[in-house]
Structure formats: structure tokens, C-alpha cells
Amino acid sequence: MAVLVVADHDNASLKDNTHKTVTAALALSGDVDVLVAGQGVAAVAAEAAKIAGVRKVLTAESDLLGKQVAEAVASCITPLMSGYDAVLIPATSAGKNFAPRIAALLDVAPISEIIEVVGPATFVRPIYAGNALETVESGDAKKVITVRATAFKAAGDGGSAAIEAVDPGPGAPKTRFLSDELVKSDRPELAGAKIVVSGGRAMGSAEEFHRVIEPLADKLGAAVGASRAAVDAGYAPNDYQVGQTGKVVAPQLYIAVGISGAIQHLAGMKDSKVIVAINKDADAPIFQVADYGLVADYKSAVPDLMAALTDAGH
Amino acid sequence: MKILVPVKRVIDYNVKARVKSDQTGVDLANVKMSMNPFCEIAVEEAVRLKEKGVAEEIIVVSIGPVQAQETIRTALAMGGDRGILVQTDADPEPLQVAKLLKAVAEAEGPGLILMGKQAIDGDNNAVGQMLSALLGWPQATFASKIEIDGAVARVTREVDGGLQTLELDLPAVITADLRLNEPRYASLPNIMKAKKKTIDIKSADDFGGLSGGHLKVLKVTEPAKRVAGVKVETAAELVSKLKTEAGVI
Numbered sequence: 001m002a003v004l005v006v007a008d009h010d011n012a013s014l015k016d017n018t019h020k021t022v023t024a025a026l027a028l029s030g031d032v033d034v035l036v037a038g039q040g041v042a043a044v045a046a047e048a049a050k051i052a053g054v055r056k057v058l059t060a061e062s063d064l065l066g067k068q069v070a071e072a073v074a075s076c077i078t079p080l081m082s083g084y085d086a087v088l089i090p091a092t093s094a095g096k097n098f099a100p101r102i103a104a105l106l107d108v109a110p111i112s113e114i115i116e117v118v119g120p121a122t123f124v125r126p127i128y129a130g131n132a133l134e135t136v137e138s139g140d141a142k143k144v145i146t147v148r149a150t151a152f153k154a155a156g157d158g159g160s161a162a163i164e165a166v167d168p169g170p171g172a173p174k175t176r177f178l179s180d181e182l183v184k185s186d187r188p189e190l191a192g193a194k195i196v197v198s199g200g201r202a203m204g205s206a207e208e209f210h211r212v213i214e215p216l217a218d219k220l221g222a223a224v225g226a227s228r229a230a231v232d233a234g235y236a237p238n239d240y241q242v243g244q245t246g247k248v249v250a251p252q253l254y255i256a257v258g259i260s261g262a263i264q265h266l267a268g269m270k271d272s273k274v275i276v277a278i279n280k281d282a283d284a285p286i287f288q289v290a291d292y293g294l295v296a297d298y299k300s301a302v303p304d305l306m307a308a309l310t311d312a313g314h
Numbered sequence: 315m316k317i318l319v320p321v322k323r324v325i326d327y328n329v330k331a332r333v334k335s336d337q338t339g340v341d342l343a344n345v346k347m348s349m350n351p352f353c354e355i356a357v358e359e360a361v362r363l364k365e366k367g368v369a370e371e372i373i374v375v376s377i378g379p380v381q382a383q384e385t386i387r388t389a390l391a392m393g394g395d396r397g398i399l400v401q402t403d404a405d406p407e408p409l410q411v412a413k414l415l416k417a418v419a420e421a422e423g424p425g426l427i428l429m430g431k432q433a434i435d436g437d438n439n440a441v442g443q444m445l446s447a448l449l450g451w452p453q454a455t456f457a458s459k460i461e462i463d464g465a466v467a468r469v470t471r472e473v474d475g476g477l478q479t480l481e482l483d484l485p486a487v488i489t490a491d492l493r494l495n496e497p498r499y500a501s502l503p504n505i506m507k508a509k510k511k512t513i514d515i516k517s518a519d520d521f522g523g524l525s526g527g528h529l530k531v532l533k534v535t536e537p538a539k540r541v542a543g544v545k546v547e548t549a550a551e552l553v554s555k556l557k558t559e560a561g562v563i
Contacts, residue, residue, distance in 0.1 A: 126437065
């Protein structure tokens with residue numbers, strides 16, 4: 001059995017999600033190749049070749065692959081699947097966009113966001129916003145799987161796989177890329193951050209969200225997250241959203257500020273190692289999952305916390 | 315232009331799903347059911363496109379049990395023109411749903427299929443992408459802004475790290491993300507009017523039948539529960555515990 005892992009990258013560097021997806025792939029097979037589909041990806045491919053356990057790195061390059069346009073990525077990967085029994089794709093917004101397209105072209109059932117490999121055809125995945133776990137067996141000869149990377153440990157380095165270019169495919173004749181508006185940030189990426197500081201609807205405005213949450217995050221070298229309520233209210237951009245309909249995170253430390261803890265938010269952060277909740281409502285559901293709860297108004301608690309961190313040498 | 319909007323009847327998003335004790339699934343008996351929230355956003359967007367004069371007709375389709383008529387009726391009260399129920403008591407997989415919707419699309423000939431990015435029960439986030447692939451149409455998932463300009467759609471998408479804008483030749487499949495719009499509440503007169511709108515009841519066999527399933531659900535279990543920890547009195551105590559007890563800062 002041979003497995004293809006599709007690398008998560010931004011054309012400049014390889015993302016940790018790739019290493020974690022390789023771990024899931026190695027649970028299925030010893031023959032794991034990594035595909036780096038993008039534009040100008042030589043450096044990314046070189047990084048991927050170093051992942052321990054990787055047999056071969058494939059590169060495919062075109063403009064549309066560089067923008068991760070679903071039709072282009074699917075048209076590149078689908079023909080490659082003649083040589084593989086499964087393709088594992090990190091469940092990022094890009095991966096979720098193109099994976100089902102590959103499955104449809106192969107006439108197989110995609111398996112979304114697995115968190116465990118039970119056997120060669122059996123996987124566990126969350127359903128109902130993480131309130132239930134489904135163990136599912138695939139009857140397909142070829143499997144298209146997206147992987148919730150936070151559920152797997154990252155594969156280490158130490159490999160030296162060969163790198164080989166493959167056909168980028170016919171592209172996307174009916175789709176044109178117009179523009180990107182990517183937020184440049186010095187903060188770590190939400191999905192892979194070791195510490196996440198999230199704000200909720202209690203912030204009351206976008207200005208307050210910036211004023212309160214961001215300095216605390218920067219003090220801790222943390223990524224910034226938000227509840228769906230805060231995103232809905234326009235206090236934070238959509239890609240900050242932590243929850244079943246946003247990003248699923250599992251950092252070492254998750255600090256929820258002014259977040260009540262709706263089911264759908266808990267689904268996105270309950271696998272964090274340590275959870276801290278700051279909320280003035282002692283009955284907020286967030287306290288039921290928090291390791292440390294501070295019942296206080298964030299308006300006083302966050303400045304106090306900043307001061308205490310300074311005193312502790314942060 | 316016709317817009318086809320597939321909608322799904324799911325457990326209401328405010329209700330906590332409970333796993334059945336025999337591990338065969340989630341208990342849906344006597345549970346409040348509603349339209350999937352992302353489908354609601356798709357319906358709203360279709361209605362706004364009609365109000366702008368971009369679309370002439372909105373066809374709402376649902377695949378599900380007889381009660382899914384209520385879901386279609388809700389969409390008609392929001393501004394949909396007519397409905398199609400592909401009635402089945404099976405719980406079809408995304409691939410099966412995509413194949414049925416493909417047949418519906420071929421029968422109706424829409425210029426645009428607008429649907430939710432995922433249903434909050436199975437959380438697959440797959441049908442839109444699969445439908446687009448099966449039809450050979452372009453796709454734009456996770457839309458936060460849609461502009462129809464003659465024979466093309468310009469769609470701004472929510473991606474990791476920001477936004478991406480694509481231009482698609484129509485017909486196309488677009489899936490709605492959270493911030494595309496805020497769905498309206500249907501007014502009482504519109505709810506009354508919706509009762510007179512047509513819903514065609516069809517079977518899967520009318521659209522090529524339900525193809526064989528590829529997945530077998532072995533069991534459905536409850537996730538491990540997290541236990542509540544301790545309450546701290548001050549921020550200083552919190553920092554001290556995070557440093558010495560938890561060792562995470």
C-alpha cells in the first residue's frame with residue numbers, strides 16, 4: 001500500500017501540518033510520498049525531503065497551483081492516484097477545498113478530518129461539532145482523506161528523500177485567480193501555535209478586541225483567536241474563528257477571554273493541553289472545561305494578568 | 315438565470331447532540347430540527363441576487379425524509395420560488411447526495427448552485443466540491459462575497475490567513491461561509507404566501523436512484539469528557555500556577 005501526503009505550505013516554507021499528516025500516513029503504510037503542489041516550491045520540497053519516513057517528494061508547479069485553486073490541484077492529484085491507495089491531506093481551508101473534488105473525480109467517498117487511524121480502512125472522525133465521534137470503515141480501493149493535524153504528533157526530521165517533478169495537470173480553464181488579501185502578521189499561525197489567546201463577544205467592539213486581546217497575545221508570543229460570536233459581530237476577522245465551523249486548535253495553552261463557551265467553540269479548542277478561562281459570569285460553560293478559571297471582568301483581569309506576567313519575567 | 319439552492323434539515327444548532335447508548339448514532343428522536351445554518355445563508359444570498367435582478371427563479375431542493383418539506387417551506391418563506399423534495403429515509407453519504415444533486419441540476423439547468431459549505435451534523439464539508447467536480451463546473455467554496463457580472467461570478471473566499479478572490483465562468487457551484495450575509499427572518503405574510511408555493515415530491519429513483527454506499531459507520535461514541543479544574547482568585551495566582559504547576563509559560 002502506498003500513500004500520498006499533500007504538503008501544506010505557502011510556496012516559501014513547509015507547514016507543520018505536513019509533518020503531522022505524514023505521521024497519520026505512516027500509520028497506514030511504510031511507503032509514504034509527499035506532493036508539494038505550488039509555484040516556486042524548490043525550498044519547500046527540500047524541507048519535505050528531510051521528514052523522517054518519507055520515501056519520495058513530488059513537485060508540481062503552475063500559477064494556479066501556487067494559489068491552491070481547487071480545480072487545478074484536483075486535476076494534478078487525480079491522475080497521480082493510479083500509483084497510490086490513499087491520499088492524505090491536511091484539513092486546512094485549502095485542503096478542505098480540493099480534497100472532495102479529487103474524491104468525486106475518483107468516484108470514492110471522501111473521509112473528512114480524521115483524528116485517528118484505527119486500521120487500514122478504519123478511521124475516527126468527529127461529527128456534530130465534536131459532540132460525537134464516528135468510527136467509519138471505507139469500502140473504497142482508493143481513499144481520499146483529510147487529516148485534523150492537531151490530533152497527530154509531528155514526524156521528525158532525518159530523512160533524505162529524492163525529489164522528482166510531476167505533471168501539474170491541465171489547470172482550471174473556467175476559473176481565474178484575481179487577488180489575495182492576506183493579513184501579514186508577526187504572530188504565530190493560529191492552527192499550529194503553542195499558545196492561543198482568544199476573545200469573545202464580551203469585548204463589545206473591534207477596537208476593544210485589538211486593545212485587549214492583541215497585547216496579551218504578543219506578551220505571550222501567542223496566536224490570536226476569537227469565538228464565532230465575536231466574528232459574527234465583526235470584532236475579529238473570520239480566520240481568527242476557533243470552533244467547529246472555524247479552526248480547530250490544540251495548543252499547549254489556550255486562554256479564553258470573555259468567551260462563554262458555546263458548544264461549537266468548545267469543539268474547536270477542547271483538546272488544548274491547558275485551558276484558562278477569564279469570564280465574569282461564574283456559571284459560563286467555559287469553566288466546565290477550563291483547567292484554571294478566573295471569575296472576573298476582563299477589563300480588570302487582563303491588565304492584572306499583563307502585570308503579573310511582567311512580574312514573572314515575561 | 316435560475317439559482318438552485320440545496321438545503322438540509324439537521325439538528326438545531328442550539329441543541330447538544332447526544333449519542334445513543336447502543337452506539338449506533340446520535341439520538342434525533344424528539345429533538346428540535348432546523349435548516350442547517352450555512353444553508354440558510356445560501357438561501358438568503360440567492361434571495362438577495364433575485365432582489366438585485368440577477369436571478370429570476372430560486373429553486374430549493376432538499377434530500378431527506380418527508381419532514382424536510384418544512385425546511386423547504388422555510389426557504390420558500392425567505393423568498394424561494396418553488397421546492398423539490400427528493401424523499402428518502404436513508405441517510406445518504408456526500409457522494410450519493412452529490413450524484414442526486416447533479417441529476418437535479420441537469421433537469422433544472424440552473425446558472426448557479428448556491429449552498430452551505432457544510433452541514434452541522436456530518437461536518438463533512440464535501441458536497442459542494444463534489445457536485446462541482448461531477449458537473450465539470452468551477453467551484454468557489456467558503457464565499458464571503460459574491461458578485462454576478464453577466465456570464466461570470468466574482469467570489470471572495472475565506473482562506474487561511476485572509477481572503478482570496480476568484481472569477482468563475484457560470485454555471486458554477488458556490489458554497490457559503492458564515493460572513494456572506496445575515497439571513498432574514500421570514501415575515502408572517504411571507505410565511506403565509508410560502509404555504510401556497512409548490513413543492514414537488516420526488517424519489518431518488520426520479521434522479522438516477524441512490525447509488526451504493528461506500529462508507530460503513532461501525533460505531534458512534536461520546537468523546538472523552540474534560541473535567542473542570544480549579545478557580546483561581548487573582549491573575550498573579552493564575553500566572554504562578556501556569557508557570558509552576560502546568561509548566562506552559
